[in-house]
Amino acid sequence: MTAGRRRITLRTRLVLGNLLLVVTALGVTWTIVAVSGPPLFRRYVEQVRPLPADVLDRAEAAFHVVNLVEVVLAVTIAFLLTVALSVLVTRPIGRAVAAMAAAAGRLSTGDYTARLATHPTIDEFTALATAINSMAGTIQQTEATRRRMLADLAHELRTPLATIDGYLEAIQDGIETADAPTLAILRNQVRKLTALAGDISAISAAEEGRLHLALRPTSLNTVIDDATGALQPAYAAKDVALTVEARAEVQVNGDPVRLEQVITNLLTNALRHTPAAGRVAVELTADTAGAHIRVTDTGVGIPAHHLPHVFERFYRAHPDSHGSGIGLTISRAVITAHAGTITISSAGPGQGTTADITLPR
Numbered sequence: 001m002t003a004g005r006r007r008i009t010l011r012t013r014l015v016l017g018n019l020l021l022v023v024t025a026l027g028v029t030w031t032i033v034a035v036s037g038p039p040l041f042r043r044y045v046e047q048v049r050p051l052p053a054d055v056l057d058r059a060e061a062a063f064h065v066v067n068l069v070e071v072v073l074a075v076t077i078a079f080l081l082t083v084a085l086s087v088l089v090t091r092p093i094g095r096a097v098a099a100m101a102a103a104a105g106r107l108s109t110g111d112y113t114a115r116l117a118t119h120p121t122i123d124e125f126t127a128l129a130t131a132i133n134s135m136a137g138t139i140q141q142t143e144a145t146r147r148r149m150l151a152d153l154a155h156e157l158r159t160p161l162a163t164i165d166g167y168l169e170a171i172q173d174g175i176e177t178a179d180a181p182t183l184a185i186l187r188n189q190v191r192k193l194t195a196l197a198g199d200i201s202a203i204s205a206a207e208e209g210r211l212h213l214a215l216r217p218t219s220l221n222t223v224i225d226d227a228t229g230a231l232q233p234a235y236a237a238k239d240v241a242l243t244v245e246a247r248a249e250v251q252v253n254g255d256p257v258r259l260e261q262v263i264t265n266l267l268t269n270a271l272r273h274t275p276a277a278g279r280v281a282v283e284l285t286a287d288t289a290g291a292h293i294r295v296t297d298t299g300v301g302i303p304a305h306h307l308p309h310v311f312e313r314f315y316r317a318h319p320d321s322h323g324s325g326i327g328l329t330i331s332r333a334v335i336t337a338h339a340g341t342i343t344i345s346s347a348g349p350g351q352g353t354t355a356d357i358t359l360p361r
Contacts, residue, residue, distance in 0.1 A: 014093065015086040022082045023075075030071050096125045103132060112140035156196055160189035199326050203313055203333065211337050213255040220250045220259070220291055220359075224282055227263035231271065239276040242267070246284040250291045252359045258334045262342075265327035266295045266355045273353070274299035286361065290340070293357040302346040302353055310344050335359070 099116055106114035114136055116129035167186055170176035205211045228244055235242040263282075270280045274297045283294040302310065313329040328344070335342040340359040346352065 014090045015083065018082050018086040019079070022078050026071070026075050026078060030075075093125075096129075100125075100128065100132065103136070107136055107139065112136055112143055153200075157193070160192045163189045199330060202330050203326055211333060213258060213337055215253050215255055217251055218254040218256045218259065220252060220284055220293065221246050223256055223259045224263055224284060224293070227260050227267060228282065231264065231267050235271055235280070238271060238274075240271055240274050241279045242282075243279070244282045244284075248286065250284055250286045250361075252291050252338075252361055254338050254359065255334075259338075262331040262334050262357070263293070263295075265331045269327060270295060270297035270299060270353070270355075273297065289358065290361050291359045293359075295355040296352065297354075298352045301349045301351040302344070303349055304346075307344065307346065 103114040103116050115133050118126040118129050164186055167176060167182060171178055171182070176182055202211070224244055224246065228242055232242060267280065267282070274280060278298045280295065280297045283292075283296070285292045285294075311328050311332045313326045332342050335357055338359055340357060342355065342357045345354050345356070
């Protein structure tokens with residue numbers, strides 16, 4: 001029933017509201033003048049100079065007519081001025097509201113480039129426009145990340161799945177046999193898929209505050225030694241030097257498995273982006289501010305515009321790299337859960353990269 005009824009716009013409501021105020025004020029004024037004006041006029045005249053009753057009645061009637069004319073004239077002028085001023089005042093408000101409605105409509109249809117111009121005179125509309133623009137920017141960035149994440153996730157899944165499918169088809173056609181080397185390849189691809197699923201689960205758990213830490217007194221020296229020891233063969237195979245410098249035994253209250261995962265992620269990234277004959281150094285220090293781990297490489301470096309995004313999941317500063325793009329995301333989640341900080345810095349392409357971790361002691 002009401003769906004087809006034309007709704008009154010905000011601008012019309014404001015104009016009608018102003019008119020109602022003016023009419024109310026003039027109505028009250030007219031009532032006061034009509035009720036109290038003649039008696040006051042009669043009393044004033046009688047006090048100044050007594051007049052015959054018929055003369056006084058005619059004077060009072062004339063006074064009443066003059067008042068009526070003046071009130072009607074005042075009502076007409078006030079009405080016209082109110083309409084004109086209301087239209088002028090509400091026009092920018094109506095335009096601003098219409099622009100906001102249009103922007104919200106574009107956002108609702110998936111156009112996240114919609115932006116509002118700030119209002120030059122109304123601070124409240126400026127604040128609202130700024131908030132909407134900020135929201136649109138956040139949604140636009142989130143949507144871009146989501147699309148990139150889906151594309152990267154599809155890429156990460158496609159390679160092992162294609163390998164598994166290819167080998168299974170070859171076995172089915174009799175080209176390959178299900179011998180130990182073939183099964184090892186298939187098992188390795190399954191491990192990659194399992195690791196990817198585990199990483200995604202770890203990210204979700206971290207973002208939802210469900211990341212479990214088995215905290216206990218932990219030697220960072222041991223954590224670093226275990227991580228570097230496991231990766232030493234890979235470093236040697238690529239002819240990249242890996243060195244560790246620890247000036248003293250440093251202990252923290254942490255989860256050794258998770259912390260080793262972080263160091264392994266950093267060292268794996270460093271190896272991936274450091275060419276042969278390069279160097280990767282791990283330095284462990286401690287002071288009153290906490291324990292500090294620094295991983296420095298002489299690799300390809302990171303362009304400045306990529307640095308703010310390196311911790312975003314599935315973000316890769318180097319699109320041709322073979323990483324999943326979630327190692328640093330997990331690392332930050334783990335360090336944050338330890339009440340620590342992790343930063344990535346680089347002087348630019350070809351200048352290497354430095355990762356700094358600080359943990360409370």
